[in-house]
Amino acid sequence: MAYLFLALPAIIFVITFHEFAHAITAVWMGDKTPEYMNRTNLNPVNHFDPVGFLAIVITLLTGKGIGWGKPVVINPLNFRNRAVGEFWVAFAGPLSNILLTIISIIIYYFLQHLPVPQAILLFILTLADTSLFLAVFNLLPIPPLDGFTVLQYILPQRLSLKLDKIKPFSIFIFMLFIFTPLKVFLIVPYRLLKFLLIDSIIGGG
Numbered sequence: 001m002a003y004l005f006l007a008l009p010a011i012i013f014v015i016t017f018h019e020f021a022h023a024i025t026a027v028w029m030g031d032k033t034p035e036y037m038n039r040t041n042l043n044p045v046n047h048f049d050p051v052g053f054l055a056i057v058i059t060l061l062t063g064k065g066i067g068w069g070k071p072v073v074i075n076p077l078n079f080r081n082r083a084v085g086e087f088w089v090a091f092a093g094p095l096s097n098i099l100l101t102i103i104s105i106i107i108y109y110f111l112q113h114l115p116v117p118q119a120i121l122l123f124i125l126t127l128a129d130t131s132l133f134l135a136v137f138n139l140l141p142i143p144p145l146d147g148f149t150v151l152q153y154i155l156p157q158r159l160s161l162k163l164d165k166i167k168p169f170s171i172f173i174f175m176l177f178i179f180t181p182l183k184v185f186l187i188v189p190y191r192l193l194k195f196l197l198i199d200s201i202i203g204g205g
Contacts, residue, residue: 006119007100011056011129012044014097014134015069019047021096022089029085031078039072047111071144083153090149095137098197104128111203128198136190143170143179153182 020042023034023043038046052068072089079085108124137145152160166173176182
């Protein structure tokens with residue numbers, strides 16, 4: 001239960017930061033739609049999705065919290081370069097979470113030997129871990145996750161168009177990744193990055 005009180009606010013902030021990154025990147029790419037819809041800020045209320053929040057609470061009770069925020073609405077036609085804009089808007093979410101992980105660990109590294117309450121240190125670690133997990137999770141090449149959009153813009157156009165055909169089956173593919181041995185493609189990258197970005201630095205502190 002103590003973990004729930006640390007993890008829940010951490011997840012809310014991480015998802016808020018993730019959606020904010022999508023929104024602000026879209027504005028940078030030339031589309032002001034997220035700005036008009038009040039998404040270019042870090043107010044969790046503006047990024048709140050009730051179903052996604054419920055999913056967070058339920059999955060927190062059984063393991064890692066998995067949920068989502070309100071999707072950021074964009075109009076790619078407003079981008080100065082549509083292909084470049086859509087790629088960076090999609091990639092901005094996971095990238096922001098990796099950066100948040102690094103920043104959190106740097107803060108932890110400098111605070112751990114100071115007279116800082118243990119609860120604060122644990123929250124920072126939880127924030128780093130949660131943000132990293134969300135980054136890896138969102139990079140899975142499954143629609144509608146960011147990784148799928150990123151993959152489509154990396155692949156040749158012919159292959160990218162073929163990938164569109166799997167979108168109607170996204171929920172089934174998603175469940176395969178989460179509830180079958182295919183989840184190794186989530187767990188292994190997450191654990192490797194956790195060791196490199198979190199465990200090795202804490203251990204060296």
